[in-house]
Amino acid sequence: MTVNLADLVGHAHLGDHAVFLAANTRALAACVLCVVGLSVVSRDRIQAAGTAGRWRPALTGVGTLGVAMLVFALIPIPSTQDPLIRPELPTDAVTEALHDGPPCATEGQPHCTFIPMYPGLAINYGTYWTASGNEISGFASEHVTRLVYIPAPGAEPVNVPLGWIPATTGVQAFTLRAGDTTFAQLKAYDNTGALIGEFGSKLRT
Numbered sequence: 001m002t003v004n005l006a007d008l009v010g011h012a013h014l015g016d017h018a019v020f021l022a023a024n025t026r027a028l029a030a031c032v033l034c035v036v037g038l039s040v041v042s043r044d045r046i047q048a049a050g051t052a053g054r055w056r057p058a059l060t061g062v063g064t065l066g067v068a069m070l071v072f073a074l075i076p077i078p079s080t081q082d083p084l085i086r087p088e089l090p091t092d093a094v095t096e097a098l099h100d101g102p103p104c105a106t107e108g109q110p111h112c113t114f115i116p117m118y119p120g121l122a123i124n125y126g127t128y129w130t131a132s133g134n135e136i137s138g139f140a141s142e143h144v145t146r147l148v149y150i151p152a153p154g155a156e157p158v159n160v161p162l163g164w165i166p167a168t169t170g171v172q173a174f175t176l177r178a179g180d181t182t183f184a185q186l187k188a189y190d191n192t193g194a195l196i197g198e199f200g201s202k203l204r205t
Helices: 005-011 016-023 025-049 055-074 090-097
Strands: 123-130 133-140 146-150 172-178 185-189 195-198
Touching: 090 133, 090 172, 123 185, 146 172
Parallel strands: none
Antiparallel strands: 123 133, 133 172, 146 185, 185 195
């Protein structure tokens, strides 16, 4: 059994910077070793050359490190790791979509669920925060054969299963749980593999 450090940090809700550090521990450790090695070499050269001005390189190094840490703290880093991503199965997505009953013929009818898929819409969804992360749930038209969620630029796309809703004209339901969606994308493709559009603007607001 193996434990992924990035997953543990993600579930602890410590933020994107913590996930970034956990996901890049080896690279950061290598950088630290390089800096330490260069510092040792510089110190030996300074001692060999004499004591004059020996504190100036040290102060410069401390100042540079401080600036780097400040930039790291202030600039948001889009993590490519999101351990909170959980796409729902098609059957579960349909069940959640029809929470008020079978599909309504028109809006406003009692004991049924209105499906807000209007002519020309490829994707329509909503998002809200829960104890387990962001829940993204909605509907896709019959022209959408593949829906992918990308948590951040450079991250691997995650396929979002689509479930056909009975008694509708080709409407599909989907549900996805994810972490921070600040940099996320939601892309829909047709049966030829062509991109229909990118619909992640709601996630990034």
